[in-house]
Amino acid sequence: MTAGGRPDLPGQNPTLTTIKPFFSDINYSAANEDGASELAALRLDARSRVLCITASGARPLELLLGDPEAVVAVDFNATQNHLLELKMAAYRTLDYAAFAAFIGLRPGDAAGRRDTYVRLASQLSPSARIYWDAQASKLARGILYCGRWESFMRLFARLTFSRRDLLRRLFACQTLPEQAELWRREWDNGVWRGFLGAISQRWLWRYVLREPGVVNVPADFDVAGYLHARFAHVAQTRLFRDTPYLSLMLRGSYDPAGVLPLHLAPEHYETIRARLGRITVVTQDLALLLEEPESCGAYDAFSVSDFSSYASPAFHERVWRGMEQSARPGARVCERQFLVKHQTLNRGHRDDALERKLVETDGAFIYSFICVTL
């Protein structure tokens, strides 16, 4: 049933109808993904029209590196789109050093960020302008870490404070065997397992973090065991120093002098800036957008990570039907999934080998993938 007591329609998005307040502010502001995987899976070219979910804005910005003709970034949470608009205005107007200071990747002072915002504000849509005009403290701290999820990561990082020296040594490792041994010998003990068990409590997600997606995680899914296995995997397969997502999770922020998510790396700044005009931002429910007549046969690629966290099985299926209808022949889909592993019916050609490879190599190591050619 919905909050108003109406019965759920098949395929209706239960999250949107019942827990709207969660989606009235920014939940994701940094990059909780590794865009290299989407670029590898979608194999974009100059004729590609891509539909993706906005979230922090990292995904649409990184998809530009595949040189597509157009990127439509959709999110039903308008504030996620406001964040993307502000990031785009910053790319357009600032050089890399000023951009990094404004968003909070590098140190910067509150007054300087406020002055920069005043320079950027005229480029925003009216609704984004109204939102950001009222967000003095987010702007003062820098918008890169302003999301709810990023606050949670900062808390996560603070809770590992007693291991600060060990963390420093893990991020200093130069080889995988050295790092894997340090992880196994000193990090992965009863305290770590107890910590993962504590932060995987569903009541914590539901009542403290107020994360609506928790209702979609099957009751028998071992969240702590899953996280433990994924951390153990990444400790053996990727150098911490080369994995920005680990820095975000365990230290609460990126190392501005280290390896960065693709869209924040200085070497990609000018390319992204030159292609910003290809992004269209849409505030809409993904399923509804896909079902609009103009969407029919409109896209060559879909990057839909990870809407399943907020989807019932019926809604997940409805989105896949929508993608099928709005796909051009040979269109590719890359869906990331975190704790909610809804599957899709036999659609197109599913690339199991690619999915396994991405699970092995992706820098945001907590996800699995569905990769399909429609």
Ligand SMILES: C[S@@+](CC[C@H](N)C(=O)[O-])C[C@H]1O[C@@H](n2cnc3c(N)ncnc32)[C@H](O)[C@@H]1O
């Ligand atoms: C779990 S987040 C993805 C976060 C992602 N890992 C990142 O950091 O970029 C999912 C995003 O999809 C949006 N979203 C979820 N379901 C949606 C839907 N049905 N239609 C449009 N946007 C949706 C949410 O508002 C959120 O911004």
